[in-house]
Amino acid sequence: MDLASLLLLFLSSLCCSCCFGAAPPNFVLVFADDLGFGDLGCYGHPTSLTPNLDRLAAGGLRFTDFYCTSPVCSPSRAALLTGRYQTRSGIYPGVLYPGSIGGLPLNETTIAEVLKPLGYATAAVGKWHLGFGANGKFLPTKQGFDQYMGIPYSHDMGPCQNLTCFPPDVKCFGLCDVGAVTVPLMYNDVIKQQPVDFLDLENKYSDFATNFITTSAKKNQPFFLYYPSHHTHYPQYAGPGAAGKSLRGPFGDALLEFDNTIGNILTALEKTGVINNTLVFFTSDNGPELMRMSRGGNAGPLKCGKGTTYEGGMREPAIAYWPGTIKPGVTHELASTLDILPTISTLAGAKLPQVMLDGVEMTEILVQQGKSKRETMMFYPTDPSERFGLFALRLGKYKAHYYTRGASHSSTTPDKDCEIFAVLKAHDPPLLFDLELDPSENYPLSLEGKPDLQALLERMKRVKQQFEASMVFGQSQISKGIDRNLEPCCNPQCTPKPSCCRC
Secondary structure, three states: OOOOHHHHHHHHHHHHHHHHOOOEEEEEEEEEEEOOOOOOOOOOOOOOOOOOOOHHHHHHHHEEEEEEOOOOOHHHHOOOOOOOOHHHHOOOOOOOOEOEEEEEEEEOOOHHHHHHHHOEEEEEEEEEEOOOOOHOEEEEEEEOOOEEEOOOOOOOOOOOOOOEEOOOOOOOOOOOOOOOOOOOOEEEEEEOOOOOOOEEEEEEEEHHHHHHHHHHOOOOEEEEEEEEOOOOOOOOOOOOOOOOOOOOHHHHHHHHHHHHHHHHHHHHHHHHOHHHHHHEEEOOOOOOOHHHHHHHHOOOOOOOOOOOOOOHHEEEEEEEEEEOOOOEEEEEEOEEEHHHHHHHHHHHOOHHHHHHHOOOOOOOHHHOOOOOOOEEEEOOOOOOOOOOOOOOOEEOOOEEEEEOOOOOHHOOOOOOOOOOOOEEEEEEEEEEOOOOOOOOOOOOOOOOOOOOHHHHHHHHHHHHHHHHHHHHOOOOOOOOEOOHHHHHOOOOOOOOOOOOOOO
């Protein structure tokens, strides 16, 4: 039997472990918010205090070439949970708001819905940001999750200037959305607190997550925990356990508090004896919000950040941790948030959704530190359209920019390509970069006298055309508009809104 056949046999036994009487694997998926490629100590930041994430990186597989699908929140989350580019599900342009009429369509299949038929317990805790809708129709409990605790959108989508972000009574930095209802904390589809208490929020999340793990383990029930954190999105916050404890100020304190929760999750996995049967996967939704300067995160050596299709906007830290199954190391293989759903499906022995998927399973990368099945990565802007198509495409180690544009989220940096005044610019021929030699995208490759690069661009053009021909844009959910009456309010009949929405 050749090596490929042996590997296939091994993966089949691993992914259908329940067929042999072994317990099916558990999954913990951690999704950071606005975290840059250079924000973690294990990715090179000199003053970040993240001992638990560093532990994951030291004991797991750290990715250097891992991508989200959008440089902003909602579309990136849609792609993560469905394994499909956000253009297919209609989560574009931009992001969803408290009063958005649309949301992730209920006919889209999430990771939770893939696992439910196999008897998995499923829970989400933290930032949903895929719609609230009339009577909470788009909440996680309508998308395959048994339980949910969290804020259904971004925690800056509400007036925050009078709220306390750090003890003893340090007010939130900035103004946030003054005209919206105060930010609610929900349990399933019920508002438990409005406005949310930022100082105690992470404690609640940590308790919820660890209780879910403990309860599931006691029942011998396989589980899927999805933890999309609010840290380190603006405005940063942290309770007494982390405030003032880092060297990076408010951003570092928020990152430390986030890391503490990850540590509590790992402890719960250890105490319940399931850590060796659990895949913990960590990554982020998009790059850092550089417009906040030192409070906005760090892209490391990468160009620009949130809102852009440069590397800093969409290349993310990512770590896969599974003691006894995933060997410690570093992989330079190409991978994406799109690949998480098919990978979890393979490992659990679940059926894939009968729709066009953009993800590929990456068990060979995880288990064997082998080659990726992914050859390409597509880069859509925050406002994708059929008229412009892809802004950029990566094939192997090369990336071609067909359009470039700055963004308000990445303004304030010395690089003029990043700021909002860097207007849309078409490139024909496209700007071509070798990302292994030049991950900062500083030096476009010259095509003159290089027929090999010219042939490469022709191949990339064909790949781009083939992909765009296969892309069917779903109805834009965000373009359905906003109805302020849909904003979550714990006293729905009260007046005057939004100030009366308090409980």
